[in-house]
Amino acid sequence: MLRKTWIAxxxxxxxxxxxxxxxxxxxxxxxxxxVRAQEGRTVSTIAIPSFQPGQGSARQLExxxxxxxxxxxxxxxxxxxxxxxxxxxxxxxxxxxRDRKSGxxxxxxxxxxxAQFLVVAEYQIAGDDTLSIDCKLYxxxxxxxxxxxxxxxxxxxxxxxxxxxxxxIVQAVTGVRGIxxxxxxxxxxxxxxxxxxxxxxxxxxxxxxxxDKSLDATPTWGANATELYYTSYKDYNPDMCGVYTNGSxxxxxxxxxxxxxxxxxxxxxxxxxxxxSKDGNAEIYTMDxxxxxxxxxxxxxxxxxxxxxxxxxGEIAFVSDRTGHxxxxxxxxxxxxxxxxxxxxYQNVxxxxxxKGDRIAFTSQVSYGDDYNIYTxxxxxxxxxxxxxxxxxxxxxxWAPDNEHLVFxxxxxxxxxxxxxxxxxxxxxxxxxxGESHSPDWGPYPPTK
Amino acid sequence: xxxxxxxxxAARGRLRQGGLGLVAxxxxxVVGGCxxxxxxxxxxxxxxxxxxxxxxxxxxxxxxxxxxSTKDAGADPGERASRPEPPRRPAVSAVPQLRTVYxxxxxxxxxxxxxxxxxxxxxxLKRHSKARVQIEGHCDQRGTHEYNLMLGQKRADAVRAFLxxxxxxxxxxxxxxxGKERPVASGDNETAWRLNRRVRFVVYNE
Numbered sequence: 001m002l003r004k005t006w007i008a009x010x011x012x013x014x015x016x017x018x019x020x021x022x023x024x025x026x027x028x029x030x031x032x033x034x035v036r037a038q039e040g041r042t043v044s045t046i047a048i049p050s051f052q053p054g055q056g057s058a059r060q061l062e063x064x065x066x067x068x069x070x071x072x073x074x075x076x077x078x079x080x081x082x083x084x085x086x087x088x089x090x091x092x093x094x095x096x097x098r099d100r101k102s103g104x105x106x107x108x109x110x111x112x113x114x115a116q117f118l119v120v121a122e123y124q125i126a127g128d129d130t131l132s133i134d135c136k137l138y139x140x141x142x143x144x145x146x147x148x149x150x151x152x153x154x155x156x157x158x159x160x161x162x163x164x165x166x167x168x169i170v171q172a173v174t175g176v177r178g179i180x181x182x183x184x185x186x187x188x189x190x191x192x193x194x195x196x197x198x199x200x201x202x203x204x205x206x207x208x209x210x211x212d213k214s215l216d217a218t219p220t221w222g223a224n225a226t227e228l229y230y231t232s233y234k235d236y237n238p239d240m241c242g243v244y245t246n247g248s249x250x251x252x253x254x255x256x257x258x259x260x261x262x263x264x265x266x267x268x269x270x271x272x273x274x275x276x277s278k279d280g281n282a283e284i285y286t287m288d289x290x291x292x293x294x295x296x297x298x299x300x301x302x303x304x305x306x307x308x309x310x311x312x313x314g315e316i317a318f319v320s321d322r323t324g325h326x327x328x329x330x331x332x333x334x335x336x337x338x339x340x341x342x343x344x345x346y347q348n349v350x351x352x353x354x355x356k357g358d359r360i361a362f363t364s365q366v367s368y369g370d371d372y373n374i375y376t377x378x379x380x381x382x383x384x385x386x387x388x389x390x391x392x393x394x395x396x397x398x399w400a401p402d403n404e405h406l407v408f409x410x411x412x413x414x415x416x417x418x419x420x421x422x423x424x425x426x427x428x429x430x431x432x433x434x435g436e437s438h439s440p441d442w443g444p445y446p447p448t449k
Numbered sequence: 450x451x452x453x454x455x456x457x458x459a460a461r462g463r464l465r466q467g468g469l470g471l472v473a474x475x476x477x478x479v480v481g482g483c484x485x486x487x488x489x490x491x492x493x494x495x496x497x498x499x500x501x502x503x504x505x506x507x508x509x510x511x512x513x514x515x516x517x518s519t520k521d522a523g524a525d526p527g528e529r530a531s532r533p534e535p536p537r538r539p540a541v542s543a544v545p546q547l548r549t550v551y552x553x554x555x556x557x558x559x560x561x562x563x564x565x566x567x568x569x570x571x572x573x574l575k576r577h578s579k580a581r582v583q584i585e586g587h588c589d590q591r592g593t594h595e596y597n598l599m600l601g602q603k604r605a606d607a608v609r610a611f612l613x614x615x616x617x618x619x620x621x622x623x624x625x626x627x628g629k630e631r632p633v634a635s636g637d638n639e640t641a642w643r644l645n646r647r648v649r650f651v652v653y654n655e
Binding site for chain 2: 187194215217218231233235236237238257258259261262275277278279280281282303305306319321325326347349350363365368372393395396438439
């Protein structure tokens with residue numbers, strides 16, 4: 001009886017909110033203003049009881065499947081932490097059960113548990129395996145609903161749905177779009193070969209994008225967030241290739257003699273910048289996604305490679321060893337005004353321009369023989385910030401589209417694996433654990449649902 | 450599917466006329482394990498020339514990779530003048546006269562020792578005017594995968610440029626960088642690193 005009351009209440013709330021998901025941000029119902037600040041940010045506590053199966057759900061999922069994913073996503077965001085310790089989840093479940101029994105949310109209870117936010121959700125799985133989740137986010141201190149929405153997805157993609165909810169929670173509370181629904185492309189060793197893989201931002205759901213049975217390298221996200229460009233040795237030369245992220249189509253982009261390496265795609269001008277050695281020396285060129293319209297940008301006798309577009313495509317950061325060791329340079333997108341911007345440390349490689357355009361992440365070796373570490377600097381090459389420190393080599397950083405996270409590879413466990421961290425070097429998390437994974441490229445936001 | 454491990458009639462004819470003994474020998478080494486080498490094709494002579502030090506990596510014995518459309522692959526006719534098209538098949542045999550040469554850390558400079566070794570390579574290339582070689586650049590395990598692919602290319606290009614300067618035929622020399630992806634020595638020490646910072650030569654089948 002009481003349970004029915006609860007469901008009726010939930011139904012009433014659902015009626016008061018749009019069933020059809022809107023663009024992120026559209027359904028924020030109360031400007032609670034708790035965690036707006038991006039610098040010196042406040043970390044909020046959140047309680048997420050297990051999502052409950054609704055009456056009439058065709059089947060039930062393992063308890064805790066959703067909140068485990070969402071807790072992890074929210075902690076990755078850097079804006080939330082699970083209230084109490086992991087082993088206090090029992091108290092959360094008990095409080096939620098009391099609420100369900102009484103049919104009202106007892107915010108006094110939740111305040112006593114020191115939760116600042118509370119998620120209450122119910123799911124239904126229809127006969128055709130469509131999964132719907134009615135999810136509500138409450139600000140506990142104000143006793144107010146912040147977000148209430150129904151989310152629908154195929155049940156097999158429950159993980160994507162959980163990421164979606166996590167991103168909306170981050171957006172509703174902070175105003176910043178979450179990155180849980182984004183993906184990372186990377187190189188994974190498969191026996192003697194290396195293939196391009198994709199995983200979710202939390203490292204889960206790894207899937208193989210190429211089956212080249214060869215050496216694949218340097219993946220980058222391409223057009224429409226549905227294409228990847230990379231280098232493959234599958235036809236006995238390091239050629240540049242394209243592949244759809246779902247594996248449905250692949251093609252050659254550049255098969256010129258010598259290396260066709262390190263593509264970087266600019267969505268702003270729809271061009272690839274890459275290193276080609278067809279002229280007997282490593283130079284940076286731009287071309288379209290079929291390798292046409294080739295324009296040479298560098299003319300130096302040294303290595304010029306590893307290009308990274310600025311967000312507005314006005315400039316390109318790159319690596320050159322024209323002074324004897326590799327350092328980071330910037331040139332205009334037409335190749336004019338090349339200038340060195342790193343004057344410290346022995347080697348500085350692998351630049352990646354931030355989505356906001358104000359900083360560049362790179363990999364640096366302080367002195368000969370030292371381990372490599374991840375740094376960021378401004379575009380004048382100043383204001384260096386060291387983000388990783390020791391424990392092995394930390395390499396190849398790539399920005400997330402929120403400008404607040406980076407993915408990189410490290411051999412600190414003895415084999416190269418992927419790690420993510422906040423852009424100030426905090427909140428470091430290993431996200432891959434099997435075999436060998438490296439050369440990550442963090443993908444763009446998916447299209448809004 | 451590429452024809453590999455088979456010999457066309459025309460190729461047999463050339464082999465009978467001699468002059469390709471070494472290359473034929475190299476081929477014999479490759480096909481020897483899986484096919485019968487036809488007698489009287491100059492194979493024996495080739496074997497002695499080649500010195501029997503062929504390094505055949507198991508991975509090179511695989512079936513051909515899927516060959517995709519190349520029509521969008523962007524190679525302007527004008528570009529081919531500067532460098533020959535890569536042969537797009539495995540280079541399978543090492544030759545003693547084409548010695549592996551070594552490099553300092555983060556360097557593609559050719560030492561005097563290296564230049565001497567490469568002088569021998571030039572002589573060999575001149576004597577074997579049909580042989581096509583792959584010049585492979587390799588690096589040690591330190592640094593990013595990407596930068597090492599660039600550095601390996603620079604080493605291979607430096608060797609190729611020197612050989613051309615010494616009179617070798619550019620059209621028969623192809624470069625490939627494996628960065629730090631194909632180490633010959635394992636270990637986190639200078640001994641292993643030194644062995645891995647190398648350019649090696651591999652000969653293609655004719």
